[in-house]
Amino acid sequence: ASMAPTEGDVQPPLRILFFPFLLPGHLIPMADMAALFAARGVRCTILTTPLQASTIRSIVDRANTSLGFLRTAELLREPFRRFLSDHHAEIDAVVSDGIFHWSVDDAVGHGIPRITFLGTSMFARSCTEAMLCSNPFEACSDDPAAVVSLPGLPHPVVELRGQMMDPAKRPHEWALFQLIHAADRRSYGELFNSFHELEPAYAEHYRATLHRRAWLVGPVALASGSGKDVASRGAIAGALSPEAIGCLRWLDKKPASSVVYVSFGTMTSFSPEQTRELAHGLGLSGKNFLWVITNGSAAAASTDLCMPDGLSMAHRDRGYIVRGWAPQVLILNHPAVGGFMTHCGWNSTLEAVSAGVPMVTWPRYADQFHNEKLVVEVLGVGVSVGAEDYASCVETHQVVAGEMIAESIKKAMKKDGDGDTVWKKAEELGVMACKAVEKGGSSYEDVGQLMEELMARRT
Numbered sequence: 263a264s265m266a267p268t269e270g271d272v273q274p275p276l277r278i279l280f281f282p283f284l285l286p287g288h289l290i291p292m293a294d295m296a297a298l299f300a301a302r303g304v305r306c307t308i309l310t311t312p313l314q315a316s317t318i319r320s321i322v323d324r325a326n327t328s329l330g331f332l333r334t335a336e337l338l339r340e341p342f343r344r345f346l347s348d349h350h351a352e353i354d355a356v357v358s359d360g361i362f363h364w365s366v367d368d369a370v371g372h373g374i375p376r377i378t379f380l381g382t383s384m385f386a387r388s389c390t391e392a393m394l395c396s397n398p399f400e401a402c403s404d405d406p407a408a409v410v411s412l413p414g415l416p417h418p419v420v421e422l423r424g425q426m427m428d429p430a431k432r433p434h435e436w437a438l439f440q441l442i443h444a445a446d447r448r449s450y451g452e453l454f455n456s457f458h459e460l461e462p463a464y465a466e467h468y469r470a471t472l473h474r475r476a477w478l479v480g481p482v483a484l485a486s487g488s489g490k491d492v493a494s495r496g497a498i499a500g501a502l503s504p505e506a507i508g509c510l511r512w513l514d515k516k517p518a519s520s521v522v523y524v525s526f527g528t529m530t531s532f533s534p535e536q537t538r539e540l541a542h543g544l545g546l547s548g549k550n551f552l553w554v555i556t557n558g559s560a561a562a563a564s565t566d567l568c569m570p571d572g573l574s575m576a577h578r579d580r581g582y583i584v585r586g587w588a589p590q591v592l593i594l595n596h597p598a599v600g601g602f603m604t605h606c607g608w609n610s611t612l613e614a615v616s617a618g619v620p621m622v623t624w625p626r627y628a629d630q631f632h633n634e635k636l637v638v639e640v641l642g643v644g645v646s647v648g649a650e651d652y653a654s655c656v657e658t659h660q661v662v663a664g665e666m667i668a669e670s671i672k673k674a675m676k677k678d679g680d681g682d683t684v685w686k687k688a689e690e691l692g693v694m695a696c697k698a699v700e701k702g703g704s705s706y707e708d709v710g711q712l713m714e715e716l717m718a719r720r721t
């Protein structure tokens with residue numbers, strides 16, 4: 263996408279190359295981000311494989327059964343090198359997914375600033391940095407219930423060993439993140455899908471304490487247009503199933519703030535036992551629920567196509583199931599939705615923040631336990647279900663009881679008494695998020711600042 267330079271402007275527009283990792287949680291925000299820079303006059307190119315979104319979906323499904331997926335990132339190294347070699351004279355900056363840590367060598371080799379984007383919060387980024395640099399596990403017991411504190415952060419952050427990326431159990435993941443962070447330290451700076459008012463202490467920590475350049479330009483989903491664009495955002499070939507379209511009509515019939523939206527992103531699946539407990543918890547909560555079941559999960563294979571095991575026909579009027587892709591941003595912004603049960607993937611978290619919806623947090627792995635801390639303890643806009651073990655998309659995990667799930671939903675969605683603050687804070691943050699991306703807002707200004715810096719480098 264490109265825009266002509268304004269009249270009297272002697273400089274040709276900036277040219278930024280975006281290089282996203284091929285998972286929806288990385289690809290979607292980077293595409294949104296490119297659109298946002300294009301709207302400000304930058305000529306943006308997204309370098310990716312010629313595969314259609316449907317093929318990307320199949321990669322995701324494969325990823326759910328193969329932890330070696332991260333290694334396939336290596337396959338893009340040679341094509342990236344060739345592209346940069348052919349086009350380096352036409353590129354002002356590369357925005358590379360952090361997972362492609364090796365892209366720093368090619369960018370530096372051509373004298374092009376590499377700007378990294380990992381698609382997480384500044385809070386989670388700071389926690390991971392603290393964890394990688396101090397290795398707090400060395401001085402701690404092996405017990406998964408052992409409390410680990412992360413040093414040097416603006417707030418005292420403690421997690422259970424079992425909730426963390428433990429190098430004793432995950433040496434490959436640990437080594438990969440060491441490479442990612444080392445490459446980021448050698449990069450020009452880092453883009454964040456976040457906004458200053460959301461995590462000011464961490465923006466400050468990142469810039470002043472760690473001496474890094476950081477631009478907070480989100481929530482990028484707010485810049486992704488309206489109507490049809492938002493509905494089909496991320497859907498395979500831009501098409502939604504009749505079931506997915508039907509959920510919006512179903513929401514239209516429900517009272518304001520009466521529905522809990524339940525979705526765990528694109529990678530996470532639960533055991534059949536956990537799926538039954540979740541269904542049981544939704545039943546017990548007494549709330550209406552809209553539950554998105556991804557293709558890979560146990561519930562998708564449930565024999566009852568109307569309701570997964572654990573829910574009876576009695577719950578039929580209260581519940582709506584979408585199998586496959588749902589128009590998440592539209593759902594979260596629907597007035598009937600009053601809560602979001604989420605795995606705390608950063609895109610989902612920020613989309614909930616933008617919509618002013620309280621969260622019921624159920625992290626599983628990657629940055630999700632850190633994001634939960636930010637949501638529940640720092641921002642106070644969510645209630646935790648009490649997940650205690652870091653388990654990647656395909657690993658078995660501790661089962662959270664239906665009663666606990668129901669209690670957390672009721673607490674997060676309560677509009678009076680204790681729940682009032684969660685709900686009110688969520689609403690206030692939603693207003694701040696929208697202001698950040700408007701003209702003059704903090705994220706709008708950060709986009710402008712990065713553009714100015716890159717333009718100044720030309721001379």
Ligand code: UDP
Pocket residue numbers: 286287288290495496525526527528529530554586587588589590591606607608609610611613
């Ligand atoms: N998403 C969606 N519909 C779905 C599932 C996911 O639109 O049915 C979008 C969601 O809005 C978010 C992204 O996919 O933008 C998921 O990213 P996140 O970081 O939350 O989780 P991940 O899938 O990477 O674990």
